[in-house]
Amino acid sequence: xxxEQEMVSIEKRDLLEMVASLRPSxxxxxxxxxxxLADRYExxxxxxxxxxxxxxxFTVLPGETIPSISLIYGNAFLYENEIHDLFGITIxxxxxxxxxxxxxxxxPAPFAVRVSEPKESSGGADVEEHHG
Amino acid sequence: xxxxxxxxxxxxxxxxxxxxxxxLVTDDETVLDAIPVIGYVHRGLEKLVxxxxxxxxxYVAERICGICGYMHSFGYCQTxxxxxxxxxxxxxxxxxxxxxxxxxxxxHLLWLGxxxxxxxxxxxxxxxxRLRESVLDIIExxxxxxxxxxxxxxxxxxxDIEGSVLRGIIAKLQELxxxxxxxxxxxxxxxxxxxxxxxxxxxxxxxxxxxxxxxxMIRATGIPSDTRQIGYAAYKHVQFEPATAETxxxxxxCVVRVKEIFQSIDLVRQLVEKTPDGPVEVKVKGTPTGExxxxxxxxxxxxxxxxKGNGTKFLERFRVRVPxxxxxxxxxQMLKGSxxxxxxxxxxxxxxxxxxxxx
Numbered sequence: 001x002x003x004e005q006e007m008v009s010i011e012k013r014d015l016l017e018m019v020a021s022l023r024p025s026x027x028x029x030x031x032x033x034x035x036x037l038a039d040r041y042e043x044x045x046x047x048x049x050x051x052x053x054x055x056x057x058f059t060v061l062p063g064e065t066i067p068s069i070s071l072i073y074g075n076a077f078l079y080e081n082e083i084h085d086l087f088g089i090t091i092x093x094x095x096x097x098x099x100x101x102x103x104x105x106x107x108p109a110p111f112a113v114r115v116s117e118p119k120e121s122s123g124g125a126d127v128e129e130h131h132g
Numbered sequence: 133x134x135x136x137x138x139x140x141x142x143x144x145x146x147x148x149x150x151x152x153x154x155x156l157v158t159d160d161e162t163v164l165d166a167i168p169v170i171g172y173v174h175r176g177l178e179k180l181v182x183x184x185x186x187x188x189x190x191y192v193a194e195r196i197c198g199i200c201g202y203m204h205s206f207g208y209c210q211t212x213x214x215x216x217x218x219x220x221x222x223x224x225x226x227x228x229x230x231x232x233x234x235x236x237x238x239x240h241l242l243w244l245g246x247x248x249x250x251x252x253x254x255x256x257x258x259x260x261x262r263l264r265e266s267v268l269d270i271i272e273x274x275x276x277x278x279x280x281x282x283x284x285x286x287x288x289x290x291x292d293i294e295g296s297v298l299r300g301i302i303a304k305l306q307e308l309x310x311x312x313x314x315x316x317x318x319x320x321x322x323x324x325x326x327x328x329x330x331x332x333x334x335x336x337x338x339x340x341x342x343x344x345x346x347x348x349m350i351r352a353t354g355i356p357s358d359t360r361q362i363g364y365a366a367y368k369h370v371q372f373e374p375a376t377a378e379t380x381x382x383x384x385x386c387v388v389r390v391k392e393i394f395q396s397i398d399l400v401r402q403l404v405e406k407t408p409d410g411p412v413e414v415k416v417k418g419t420p421t422g423e424x425x426x427x428x429x430x431x432x433x434x435x436x437x438x439x440k441g442n443g444t445k446f447l448e449r450f451r452v453r454v455p456x457x458x459x460x461x462x463x464x465q466m467l468k469g470s471x472x473x474x475x476x477x478x479x480x481x482x483x484x485x486x487x488x489x490x491x
Contacts, residue, residue, distance in 0.1 A: 075462070
């Protein structure tokens with residue numbers, strides 16, 4: 001293992017409180033990432049302090065909103081706008097809101113598309129669209 | 133009172149090799165705010181994991197960007213190997229690390245050339261690119277082309293480098309070193325270059341840290357943040373300290389990159405001397421199940437690869453957070469309060485890589 005990584009499962013309602021406690025502790029925001037699961041989205045908020053990696057994780061259902069952490073970490077707005085544009089997740093109270101214009105995509109929220117069946121090697125599996 | 137204006141900067145601009153746009157809110161010649169607009173060439177490469185299996189995707193990863201291409205394939209393979217729990221042969225690990233440092237020298241010389249060009253110092257630009265050609269010759273001798281493409285695979289590397297070629301790299305870099313010093317002295321000591329960089333685009337240590345800046349951007353503020361210190365690949369076997377500067381301005385960022393060129397030359401020497409004999413690849417068995425946030429230090433800074441496998445040959449999720457994306461919010465902070473004439477140089481000193489950002 002290159003490095004130990006701490007994965008912390010939290011509730012969405014605890015997000016702001018936990019992130020607010022990380023900043024005075026000296027953690028920097030490394031990235032925010034979303035993964036499309038079968039029927040929901042998994043949110044990963046990654047932080048680092050002295051090369052120690054800590055990840056906060058929770059899931060949300062399509063249509064649910066997420067509070068922005070951009071008032072705590074100023075750089076979060078870019079990740080949050082990206083998540084909004086690619087996954088169609090609404091993030092409330094971003095310090096800079098591009099209102100869906102950060103990425104110019106032909107399909108709205110393209111990463112909200114998920115494969116309905118296990119993929120075959122031919123790559124020809126049917127897809128269904130979910131625009132969050 | 134001067135009138136406030138919004139000046140569009142980009143997406144096509146002589147100082148920008150790639151498309152990015154800023155709306156600069158100005159009061160007379162002073163920038164009050166900068167609003168970035170990206171997404172002109174967003175390719176959605178992360179979504180291709182649904183169509184390319186995890187072995188094939190290495191080729192996609194290394195095409196995220198030209199200059200950073202090798203680093204992306206290396207970082208992707210290393211992260212997948214963590215998920216697969218593959219032990220890569222030591223010789224392959226060393227070769228990967230040597231190519232990483234050659235990429236850093238190549239990238240920093242490219243940046244120095246662009247910086248000279250942005251400052252209107254054409255002869256310095258040409259000298260820098262002339263020296264960079266020698267580094268590209270080394271890359272061509274080891275990778276078969278001017279870009280390090282197709283060399284890394286999951287489980288090791290595709291190409292071995294003979295011992296005589298490795299020793300030749302040290303000799304060539306030692307020969308090149310005084311010539312690089314000659315031009316970097318111009319960047320660091322010449323009146324005209326200092327005039328364009330000193331005290332320009334300043335960001336404090338605290339702001340750089342809390343805005344999530346990475347690479348030479350954060351190290352130029354005095355914070356020795358360098359992902360190589362985790363000790364991935366062969367970095368755990370070599371001695372180095374992160375190169376830093378204290379000023380947090382454009383000049384500081386130039387100082388850090390110049391220091392890192394010579395640091396990389398030394399790292400290549402250390403790595404070549406310690407490279408063991410042996411195989412360069414292992415057979416890959418199974419499919420990825422699990423997840424890992426891999427991270428490596430690209431020339432532009434820390435990059436994150438998130439790989440999540442579901443037991444099939446197609447990854448469930450691949451995500452890459454590139455250094456330019458991390459540095460954009462901090463750059464906006466730096467632009468506030470700057471003069472219009474300094475904007476190109478400030479933007480250039482983050483060494484923006486839009487191909488990476490528009491992955």
